[in-house]
Amino acid sequence: MAITMTAAAQGHVARQLEKRGKGIGIRVGVRTAGCSGMAYVLEFVDQAEAEDQVFEQGGVKLVVDPKSLAYLDGTELDFVKEGLNEGFAFNNPNVKNECGCGESFHV
Secondary structure, three states: OOOEEOHHHHHHHHHHHHHHOOOOEEEEEEEEEOOOEEEEEEEEEOOOOOOOEEEEEOOEEEEEOHHHHHHHOOOEEEEEEEOOEEEEEEEOOOOOEEOOOOOOEEO
């Protein structure tokens, strides 16, 4: 099981960690939310927990708890800019449906 990041995502995370002044990477997870059932969660990580899976690319670490990894396996995390908008995009091959607003998904 694995999660990957594009070069754009790696660069963005590295810049944010540098601005923050601490941290080993970001935690990627899922939680129950929205009209389709699940939503992605991102947060800075200062230290991984013993049960976490850690994936490192380009000097940036993605930390994932075992429960979330089952829903995120094979996902590519990207950082995209479209006009004035920018943000992370999850290219998750496990997603079967998404809500209309794009805030939640179903596997």
